[in-house]
Every structure is written in C-alpha cells, then in structure tokens.
Amino acid sequence: xxxxxxxxxxxxxxxxxxxxxxxxxxxxxxxxxxxxxxxxxxxxxxxxxxxxxxxxxxxxxxxxxxxxxxxxxxxxxxxxxxxxxxxxxxxxxxxxxxxxxxxxxxxxxxxxxxxxxxxxxxxxxxxxxxxxxxxxxxxxxxxxxxxxxxxxxxxxxxxxxxxxxxxxxxx
Ligand code: SF4
Ligand code: SF4
Numbered sequence: 001x002x003x004x005x006x007x008x009x010x011x012x013x014x015x016x017x018x019x020x021x022x023x024x025x026x027x028x029x030x031x032x033x034x035x036x037x038x039x040x041x042x043x044x045x046x047x048x049x050x051x052x053x054x055x056x057x058x059x060x061x062x063x064x065x066x067x068x069x070x071x072x073x074x075x076x077x078x079x080x081x082x083x084x085x086x087x088x089x090x091x092x093x094x095x096x097x098x099x100x101x102x103x104x105x106x107x108x109x110x111x112x113x114x115x116x117x118x119x120x121x122x123x124x125x126x127x128x129x130x131x132x133x134x135x136x137x138x139x140x141x142x143x144x145x146x147x148x149x150x151x152x153x154x155x156x157x158x159x160x161x162x163x164x165x166x167x168x169x170x171x
Contacts, residue, residue, distance in 0.1 A: 014070040078106040109140035
C-alpha cells in the first residue's frame with residue numbers, strides 16, 4: 001500500500017478506495033491475458049490500423065481530469081514513484097517499447113478501465129462476461145469525486161471478483 005503521509009483522512013479514504021479498485025481491475029485484465037498475444041506482440045495494433053502493435057491503445061498522452069483533490073494526490077504519488085511522462089510525438093509519455101506502460105499502478109481512470117472492442121468481444125464469447133469500460137471509468141472518477149460510499153464499493157468489488165473467479169475457473 002502506498003504511504004500517503006499527512007493528508008486529509010477523507011482524501012486518503014478516496015485514494016485507498018481507488019487503488020483497491022485499480023488492483024482488482026489489474027487482476028481482471030491479467031486473468032483475461034488478452035493484450036500481449038493478440039495485440040502487443042502483433043505487427044499492427046488491433047485498436048488503430050496502421051499503428052504498431054506494441055503501442056496497443058496507448059496512442060495519446062496520459063489523460064486525466066485533475067480537478068479533484070484525490071486526483072492531485074494520485075498524480076503526485078505517481079510522479080514521485082515513476083517520474084513525469086516523457087514528451088513524445090507518438091504514443092503516451094509513459095509508454096516504452098520494451099515494457100509497455102511504465103506505470104504498474106496509480107494510473108488515471110481511462111487507463112485502468114479501458115478495454116478495446118476486440119477484447120470485449122473475446123471476454124463475452126469466452127467467459128460470458130459483459131464488461132463495459134465507460135461505467136467502470138465513471139465509477140473510478142466518482143471515487144475521486146467522493147461520490148462513492150462503502151455499499152457501492154462493496155457491490156463493485158464483488159462484481160469484479162466474480163469476473164475474476166469466472167475466468168480463473170474456466171480453465
Ligand atoms: S486493450 Fe485492446 S488495443 Fe489495448 S493493448 Fe489490449 S488488445 Fe491492444
Ligand atoms: S499511462 Fe500507461 S496505460 Fe495510460 S496511456 Fe500511458 S502507457 Fe497507456
């Protein structure tokens with residue numbers, strides 16, 4: 001867990017909720033294990049024709065709202081841990097050819113939640129999971145805006161856990 005130090009306890013709660021959801025979503029994407037074989041190792045990106053596969057969907061700069069206190073905190077911790085994004089013409093400044101995204105956590109909502117249409121179709125066909133990234137992105141944003149209570153967190157986490165379980169039990 002990231003050490004937050006002396007910040008407001010309500011903001012600290014939001015940051016912890018956010019990082020908890022990020023961890024679960026990372027487990028979900030890792031379990032689905034789709035990106036490397038089907039996109040990142042390919043000559044051409046699945047998402048945009050003409051872009052190299054290794055770039056995947058990380059084609060623009062890192063996107064963040066930056067209007068809420070918890071977002072500033074997350075951004076500060078991210079920069080402290082990973083440095084600032086490089087200034088690049090093509091692809092996100094945190095993307096590298098060797099490692100893909102340099103951020104292992106502390107990403108903005110869109111980067112945590114996004115799933116491209118081919119992967120969405122795969123997850124539906126293979127595991128019967130209907131994943132829509134827009135509401136997930138919105139939920140992450142709502143956490144940062146202090147709009148999520150414990151009951152809503154619990155429902156979100158259970159749903160994600162059931163997705164992960166479904167994939168892990170499918171083999
Ligand atoms: S989400 Fe889709 S476009 Fe993005 S890296 Fe994965 S497979 Fe590629
Ligand atoms: S922060 Fe990472 S996931 Fe988000 S666009 Fe950049 S490289 Fe991609």
